[in-house]
Amino acid sequence: MKAYLSIAAVVAVLAVVPFVTASNAVLNFLVMALLIALAGQGWNLLGGYGGQYSFGHAAFFGTGAYVTAILQVRYGINAWLGLLIGIAAGALVGAVIGALSFRSGLKGSYFSLVTLAFAEVFRIVASVTPITGAGVGTLIKLDLRPEAFQFQSRAPFYWIALALVGLSLVLVRAIEQSRFGAYLVAIRENEDAAEALGVDAFKVKLAAMTISAAITATAGCFYAQYFLFLDAAIAYGPWISVDALLAPIVGGAGTLFGPLIGAIVIKTLGEATKLMTGGAPGLDLVIYGLVLIAVVGLAPRGIAGLAPRLVQIFRPRPLAGAQP
Amino acid sequence: MLSPVILVPAVLNGLMTGAVYALVALGLTLVYGVLHIINFAHGALLTAAMFAAFFAYTYLGIDPYLAAVILTPLFFVLGYGLQRFVIGPAAHGQDSNFLLVTLGLAIVIENALLYGFRADTRTINLPYAFDVVEVGSAFLAVPKVVAFAAVIVVALALWALMQWTDTGKAIRAVAKEKLGAELSGIDVAHIYAVTFGLGTACVAIAACLLIPTYYVNPTGGDAFVLIAFTIVVLGGMGSIAGALIGGLFVGVVESLSSVLLGESLGQIGIFAMFIIVLLVRPSGLFGARA
Amino acid sequence: MTGALLRVENISKRFGGLRAVDQVSFDVAPGRITALIGPNGAGKTTLFSLISGFLPPDQGRIVYDGGDVTGEPPHRLARRGIGRTFQIVQPFAALTVRENIAVGTHLARPNRAAALAAAGEVARAVGLGGQLDQSAATLTVAGRKRLELARALAIAPKLLLLDEVLAGLNPSEIRDMVPVIRDIAGRGVTILMIEHVMLAVMSLAAQVFVLAEGRIIAQGAPHEVAADRRVIEAYLGHGAASRMAAGAAHG
Numbered sequence: 001m002k003a004y005l006s007i008a009a010v011v012a013v014l015a016v017v018p019f020v021t022a023s024n025a026v027l028n029f030l031v032m033a034l035l036i037a038l039a040g041q042g043w044n045l046l047g048g049y050g051g052q053y054s055f056g057h058a059a060f061f062g063t064g065a066y067v068t069a070i071l072q073v074r075y076g077i078n079a080w081l082g083l084l085i086g087i088a089a090g091a092l093v094g095a096v097i098g099a100l101s102f103r104s105g106l107k108g109s110y111f112s113l114v115t116l117a118f119a120e121v122f123r124i125v126a127s128v129t130p131i132t133g134a135g136v137g138t139l140i141k142l143d144l145r146p147e148a149f150q151f152q153s154r155a156p157f158y159w160i161a162l163a164l165v166g167l168s169l170v171l172v173r174a175i176e177q178s179r180f181g182a183y184l185v186a187i188r189e190n191e192d193a194a195e196a197l198g199v200d201a202f203k204v205k206l207a208a209m210t211i212s213a214a215i216t217a218t219a220g221c222f223y224a225q226y227f228l229f230l231d232a233a234i235a236y237g238p239w240i241s242v243d244a245l246l247a248p249i250v251g252g253a254g255t256l257f258g259p260l261i262g263a264i265v266i267k268t269l270g271e272a273t274k275l276m277t278g279g280a281p282g283l284d285l286v287i288y289g290l291v292l293i294a295v296v297g298l299a300p301r302g303i304a305g306l307a308p309r310l311v312q313i314f315r316p317r318p319l320a321g322a323q324p
Numbered sequence: 325m326l327s328p329v330i331l332v333p334a335v336l337n338g339l340m341t342g343a344v345y346a347l348v349a350l351g352l353t354l355v356y357g358v359l360h361i362i363n364f365a366h367g368a369l370l371t372a373a374m375f376a377a378f379f380a381y382t383y384l385g386i387d388p389y390l391a392a393v394i395l396t397p398l399f400f401v402l403g404y405g406l407q408r409f410v411i412g413p414a415a416h417g418q419d420s421n422f423l424l425v426t427l428g429l430a431i432v433i434e435n436a437l438l439y440g441f442r443a444d445t446r447t448i449n450l451p452y453a454f455d456v457v458e459v460g461s462a463f464l465a466v467p468k469v470v471a472f473a474a475v476i477v478v479a480l481a482l483w484a485l486m487q488w489t490d491t492g493k494a495i496r497a498v499a500k501e502k503l504g505a506e507l508s509g510i511d512v513a514h515i516y517a518v519t520f521g522l523g524t525a526c527v528a529i530a531a532c533l534l535i536p537t538y539y540v541n542p543t544g545g546d547a548f549v550l551i552a553f554t555i556v557v558l559g560g561m562g563s564i565a566g567a568l569i570g571g572l573f574v575g576v577v578e579s580l581s582s583v584l585l586g587e588s589l590g591q592i593g594i595f596a597m598f599i600i601v602l603l604v605r606p607s608g609l610f611g612a613r614a
Numbered sequence: 615m616t617g618a619l620l621r622v623e624n625i626s627k628r629f630g631g632l633r634a635v636d637q638v639s640f641d642v643a644p645g646r647i648t649a650l651i652g653p654n655g656a657g658k659t660t661l662f663s664l665i666s667g668f669l670p671p672d673q674g675r676i677v678y679d680g681g682d683v684t685g686e687p688p689h690r691l692a693r694r695g696i697g698r699t700f701q702i703v704q705p706f707a708a709l710t711v712r713e714n715i716a717v718g719t720h721l722a723r724p725n726r727a728a729a730l731a732a733a734g735e736v737a738r739a740v741g742l743g744g745q746l747d748q749s750a751a752t753l754t755v756a757g758r759k760r761l762e763l764a765r766a767l768a769i770a771p772k773l774l775l776l777d778e779v780l781a782g783l784n785p786s787e788i789r790d791m792v793p794v795i796r797d798i799a800g801r802g803v804t805i806l807m808i809e810h811v812m813l814a815v816m817s818l819a820a821q822v823f824v825l826a827e828g829r830i831i832a833q834g835a836p837h838e839v840a841a842d843r844r845v846i847e848a849y850l851g852h853g854a855a856s857r858m859a860a861g862a863a864h865g
Contacts, residue, residue: 053424106602108423109419112423113553113602114599114603117553117595117598118599120550124595125592177726179720179723179724182717183720185708189705189708190705190706192668192700193706194706194717195689195692196668196692196697196766197689197721198693198718198769200687249424277439280439281443282434282436282440283439285434286432286436286439289428290428292427292431293425293432296414296424296425297413300416
């Protein structure tokens with residue numbers, strides 16, 4: 001119950017922002033951060049809770065983005081319906097890749113490699129096939145009506161992104177408290193031992209991957225609506241695969257708020273870097289890479305994991321089990 | 325279309341391209357065979373080496389083949405240092421951490437190159453870059469023939485190193501049984517770093533061999549490395565022979581499919597093969613059971 | 615023999631040229647403690663892996679509770695009521711003791727609160743009640759062994775496979791663990807245990823099977839098996855039995 005209240009509190013506080021500032025820059029920054037947080041929460045379910053590190057979450061992001069864009073542009077389908085179909089498409093891709101990978105027993109590095117390869121295949125195919133506009137890309141026509149999931153000002157986009165993040169938090173919390181969640185974490189810790197306790201690892205991992213893909217695909221659909229332009233490098237590029245894993249790892253993989261905290265941190269770092277260096281491409285990612293190495297080396301449990309340690313420093317308590 | 329006049333040069337060209345692929349794959353498989361980690365930074369290191377070779381020629385006038393003599397030990401030291409002082413300590417010995425740390429390193433290196441040198445593609449113009457050698461009905465580019473020969477030499481040198489030197493034996497010991505090697509007094513951290521250094525040295529040589537005929541840009545290494553991954557998985561993680569044979573095989577397959585299907589499909593063919601091999605037999609044709 | 619809870623028929627498994635398990639057949643009677651002993655490398659853990667579904671047999675059948683379960687995966691066998699511990703303990707390190715055991719109690723209880731509560735009871739039954747909220751990573755070896763046992767018990771098994779659950783414990787820890795095992799059997803759980811600690815085998819087991827080089831070389835009550843010369847030779851080498859008898863005659 002406490003956790004759901006925390007989620008509500010965080011969402012409520014963040015919802016106030018557009019009333020406090022009219023700055024487009026701030027809202028833009030926060031929308032991107034929320035987008036990454038959403039994509040990252042998807043990764044977090046499979047990677048943080050499930051221990052299966054995907055290096056190709058772009059495959060789901062891009063599928064969501066392209067499906068909703070193509071449905072609108074070529075078939076005149078309503079944007080909101082496109083959102084739902086895009087999410088379903090992303091989930092389907094996740095299910096297929098998951099079924100193939102887990103059926104073959106791929107784990108660890110092999111799993112990461114195969115997800116990377118799948119994402120690359122999507123990217124290459126998207127860069128040459130006509131339906132995605134090949135090298136030119138896909139442009140969604142400007143149509144500033146709520147029914148078309150486009151808005152004049154940033155605030156409605158912001159609130160929608162916030163709502164989506166809030167929903168993902170509620171979903172992950174519910175999973176945390178369920179048998180499915182317990183099984184998922186057990187698989188991460190020790191798959192064989194979990195199997196010996198009746199856990200069908202294949203089914204659980206597959207379900208996790210499907211839900212994970214759906215969440216990240218949602219972020220992709222939102223991206224398409226917000227920016228109205230996609231090409232293969234944007235939709236399926238390594239940038240989103242990296243961001244989707246970096247945010248949860250920095251914020252705390254396997255924790256509820258990890259992706260949100262991490263997304264805000266890395267976006268802040270990115271912006272700060274751009275300000276300091278005048279926007280030359282590449283430096284922000286250099287910082288991201290260094291942060292990744294630093295976090296893994298110094299704070300493997302991310303920022304959320306640092307919190308208990310900091311609490312210990314300020315309020316020392318005897319360790320559990322110690323004799324009085 | 326399928327006449328020998330077209331096929332034979334395609335196969336020969338494929339073998340030569342494949343040799344360089346094999347060299348890149350060799351570095352990757354060495355690191356996996358000993359450290360049991362997949363080095364995601366391999367491509368970025370190749371790119372960095374290609375930039376180094378480019379600048380050696382453009383600003384110092386050093387021919388790439390000569391540059392190899394300088395760059396190889398330099399990159400060996402770089403690789404050694406990275407493993408010993410960055411990757412090893414940061415990973416705390418956990419596999420999943422190695423993955424993330426090498427990924428982080430790849431991001432850092434590639435984007436540092438991007439930031440420093442922009443995304444422009446560069447090439448160098450060597451006087452002999454377009455010379456050809458006639459072999460039967462095929463006209464083979466001189467740089468490619470040199471590359472093929474050089475790879476054979478490097479492979480033999482590596483094999484000799486592994487078989488006959490103390491360091492090589494130590495490397496094989498650590499690859500087989502880390503704990504036993506440690507108990508026998510082998511400094512495992514040092515051996516890990518030496519192996520990583522050797523892997524990095526391989527890409528340095530590969531870069532110098534590629535530079536006469538290839539372009540340089542910050543993401544250039546990626547294309548090669550995904551091919552290298554395919555080869556390593558095909559030939560077996562940790563198998564030197566597998567990397568060589570796999571490399572030659574992939575080179576020929578790519579060459580033939582380019583001739584038969586056109587350039588852009590070639591890349592997908594490699595990825596498709598990669599995915600299929602991973603799904604069907606991740607231990608590869610020569611590797612140990614995963 | 616009818617009524618056996620577990621019947622292993624002609625099970626074989628080879629790894630390359632090595633016949634790890636070679637045409638092994640035996641029955642485990644319900645409600646009793648049966649021990650599987652033998653020198654190192656005899657194939658005991660491989661046999662457990664075959665019975666619990668982690669390895670498929672090359673030939674033979676495994677019949678459990680009247681049904682052929684040969685080749686079924688571990689999670690399905692667990693749902694049928696076969697529980698096992700691992701020789702090298704495998705705790706879920708990032709979880710607390712309670713959460714560890716809850717993974718098992720969840721099998722019959724989808725509800726989280728119910729699973730956690732049931733986990734508490736299982737923990738108390740094996741003596742871990744005071745450490746429920748401790749991280750599994752901070753347990754001592756003895757604690758981890760108990761956790762291993764508790765987790766396997768959590769799925770309410772009918773057949774419990776214990777793989778050297780006493781290994782690595784000092785004598786007083788062994789003395790504490792033996793009654794716990796006896797209690798479990800007393801509650802109707804059939805136990806098949808691999809054990810090297812002969813004291814435990816003697817005091818717990820009703821039936822003993824001896825495995826050497828992949829084959830069963832002797833079976834019977836503990837004291838019968840201990841005196842069997844083939845068993846002595848399997849452990850101590852060829853001719854040992856005669857030497858021991860000769861030594862006893864002179865001593």
